[in-house]
Structure formats: structure tokens, C-alpha cells
Amino acid sequence: MQLSSGIEYFIAGFSLITQKGLKRFVFIPLTINILLFGASLFFLFDWLTQGFNYLNELLPSWLSWLEWLMWPIAILVILFSYSMVFTVITNFIAAPFNGLLSEKVELYLTNQPINNDKLLDTLKDVPRMLGREWTKLCYYLPRAIGFFILLWILPIVGQVLWVMFTCWMYSVQYNDYPFDNHKVHFKRMKDDLKSKQGLSYGFGFAVFVLTSIPFINLIVMPVAVCGATKLWVENFRQHYR
16 A cells, blocks of 8 residues: 555665665754754744733733643644744755755665766755755745645644645655756656655655654654655656666
8 A cells, every 4th residue: 555655665764864874964964953943942932932921911810721722722733834844944954965865875775876976066056956945945835824724714624634735745845855866857756746646645644743743853854855765766766767
């Protein structure tokens, strides 16, 4: 079943990040993820605390119990929106390193280099990589806003659609690295992922679940890059050789 296979590809990433020759390429994106996630959570919690304190000053004392109701709502909003937004931003910054990690994983799996670019050539390619991240961001934002609004209008339906959309975006985000290493157009990449929707949604669902777990979510990015590269090698690579 494609859905379970997609989950298995993500899980395979845990094994790949420990392989000799790959661990050093995991270190930089992992460090970026830990630093940004820790800093953003600190400022987000501080911002929420200040916001609720200010709100309590405006409310009469007999309504102070509302804070206990609003905190769970705020946490739910964060779980449904923050993780994906954070992932998009973090991957934008870490894109060159994720692309390099994906390239090395493909070399490890196939023993065939993608190209013979030297460090200077890789650095020259950074603007194109960032442009690709911008394309993904432009694809994500208007749809995220639409689904987020629906989340408040039709909570149950909105939550289901939001989770499905988030799973799809996680699949797009991480599978794009091996596709982009081979200069496959963004639209073509999406079409390929849609042709194997079960695989794509299964992979994205696994990322979604692990991203929602504190501390474990800190290693999700390199694990997902490795797992997505294995998925590419075994399902799409033959079409672009």
C-alpha cells in the first residue's frame, strides 16, 4: 500500500542520517533547525504570555477564567499552523545545505554522483536554490491562508483539510530537494508526486506527526531530506536518467 510505503520512506531517513559519510552533511541543517526552533519558540511563548497578560488587564476579574480557555486554543492554533510555517522558513534558510545533503544521500544510495560541481559551482547555485524555495513559499502561502480561514468557519472540515494540505506540503517541501538537484521543474515535480498520491501523503503524514512531537521535531528536517531522497531514487529517478 502506497500510504504505508510513504511512511516507511520517512522512517528510513533515521537510518540514513547515521551512515558513515553522511553524518557531517546532517550536522549543519540539524544545527540550523535546533537554533531557529529554540529561538522562535522562546519568542512565541513570550509573545503569547505578554498578550494574555495584557488581555487579563482589560477583562473584569470575573472573566479571568477565560485565560485557561484561550491557552488551549492558542496551542491548537500553533500545532496546526506554526509547525508548517516554521518548516517553510527554516528550509528556506537551510535550502543549500539540504540540497547538498540530498545529493550526498543519492550518491550513497546509487554510487553515482549527480554532477562534478566544485565548491565554487555549488555557491553559484545558491541563488537558484533560494529561488526554488521562494516558489514553494508562493505556492504555500495563499493556500495556507485559505485553509486557515476555513479552519475557523468550519472547524471539523477545516481541520481535516488543513491536515491533508499540511501533509501534502511536507511532501512537496522535502521531495523537492532531490528533484531540484536534477533541475526538474517545480510543476513537473508536483505532477510526479500527484501521480503517486498515496506515497506522497504517507510520507507527508509521517513528517506531520513527528513535527508535532517536541524535541523529536528538531531532527525531522535532515531525516525527511534523507527519506525523500530514498523515495526519489526508488520511484522517480529512472524517469530522468
